[in-house]
Amino acid sequence: MTILETIRGPHDLKALSGPELGELAEDIRKFLIEAVARTGGHLGPNLGVVELSIALHRAFDSPVDRILWDTGHQSYVHKLLTGRQDFSKLRGKGGLSGYPSREESAHDVIENSHASTVLGWADGLAKANEVLGRPHHVVAVIGDGALTGGMAWEALNNIAAARDRPLIIVVNDNERSYGPTIGGLADHLATLRTTDGYERFLSWGKDVLQRTPVVGQPLYESLHGAKKGFKDAFAPQGMFEDLGLKYVGPVDGHDIAAVESALSRAKRFHGPVLVHCLTEKGRGYAPALEDEADRFHTVGAMDPLTCAPLAPLGNPSWTSVFGDEIAEIGAERPDVVAITAAMLHPVGLTKFAEAFPERVWDVGIAEQHAAVSAAGLATGGLHPVVAVYATFLNRAFDQLLMDVALHRCGVTFVLDRAGVTGPDGPSHNGMWDLSVLQVVPGLRIAAPRDADRLREELREAVTVDDAPTVLRFPKESVGEAVPAIDRVGAMDVLHRADDPQVLIVAVGVLASVCLQAADLLAGGGIRCTVVDPRWVKPVDEQLAPLAGRHRLVAVVEDNSRAGGVGSAVGQALRDAGVDVPLRTFGIPEQFLAHGKRAEVLADIGLTPVEIAGRISAALAAKAAVGRIEESGE
């Protein structure tokens, strides 16, 4: 039996000796590499926090003390130490979540997994402790990447305002987000790292001087008294202390005893303390350490020895089609520039950045800044392409509305991972963009159905220089090309029948699902037209007259049913006085549990069989109403 297998909860850690703790850390690394290779997941970040997680659970009494993880992608070790060691279905349907989950454990508090929120949560929880007179600790673990987010700084400002309210911030500084963390903050953390020499000098001084007869002790005391002056002079590290936070560190985040001792010191301090821990992303696994791009931030299922993917590589990903095309556009258009919020490679900007390094900016985990600075770039005469995951655009809604759209800036937002994403669970589905963006005046949204349309619509988007444009596409591989047989307005007609009864409006990647549904319906004698509007906002002017020639309209979208394309089409029909019943097949208004994308789509009925069945039922219901009306019942 390994030591890890004996750990049922944090209390089991407390009795372990130093060597046993070292063995436990080894067990955990071995476990993580084997388990995450089987299922996929956030391997690099978790390998980096093994000792830190052990030390946290020894120094504090979770769940009475609250240990909070920013983003939560680095909580696997925390799970292992809090009674969750069945990783066989990690991120899969019915298995453990890839993030903290309140349903799974009382030790988990935050599960939103959008970065930079932990300090706000900690501030609130610490205030609640104060008001309710609870003596418990609140500990927030935040990465150097997450610390680049504006929300973290709003929280720091508040935390620093109460100098006697205890709150412990652990900065897990591995010098990376996906790639190296950038900007002034990263530079400042780098400066703090160099104070290591100063700390060692101090402890050497303490040893030597305290042992020196007569003059030693007074000399040490005056040296210690002058500590702040020394630090400022030799190793400027004032920012956190100037803000009003006690700074402890830097601490070797892989030395359990050192981290535990720093945390114990922090616990005794009756105010906000920041403990700066230095860790290595991917620690202990050579392939991760050799991966310069992102240190195995996330991996798919793979062979742990060769790192070869377990699933065969299919068609290229949507991301890579975008990445190739934007690089080509960049070569033709010197005014096209790109912005990423700390995700250069995952959003497909690698080629563009290699070709035009001076025309791409990584702004950190700062989607709001990405949008506003894009407005500035556009006003300055460039055409910015802001590439983010759909779910993270939520952060920048106000900036898109007020800075980009109100100012009529030509900015293209490229939303990867739109629709159901799957294994990352409720926080990562990009299922709200088509709803929240409907209200933005002047905005145009394209939802390509295949790779050719992605290229075509991206090129159309970057020609719009007086309004924002959005392009959205899902995770994973592009399917086969779906050819158009005709055009109506700017819409592609994908399927047509004589004397059609049902108009199916297929949004983006769901076009092929709609065509299969139309085939099934044809088998039952129901004749359909299937169109892909290509640009789903604004609604094409030809859609209402086309709808008027059918008995039922079905809008199929990989987005919340509330307020998406279905709602916009319904509004357009009403405005045009077209009285045809409309059904929207989209994502129900709920947070979707993790699982494979295909499983989640099946669970919510976005499959050809379900859609065909429901269209057929809707048509039958309409016919029944018609018969009742005719007979005057």
Ligand SMILES: Cc1ncc(C[n+]2csc(CCOP(=O)(O)OP(=O)(O)O)c2C)c(N)n1
């Ligand atoms: C608002 C938001 N934007 C982007 C992301 C995607 N993302 C997840 S982890 C990560 C990097 C985090 O870096 P850091 O906080 O230093 O943690 P590390 O992985 O290095 O431990 C990013 C950009 C996110 N989760 N939330």
Ligand SMILES: CC(=O)[C@@H](O)[C@H](O)COP(=O)(O)O
């Ligand atoms: C935590 C986070 O937000 C990212 O790491 C995300 O999990 C990556 O998702 P993909 O694996 O789809 O790139």
Ligand SMILES: [Mg+2]
């Ligand atoms: Mg980091």
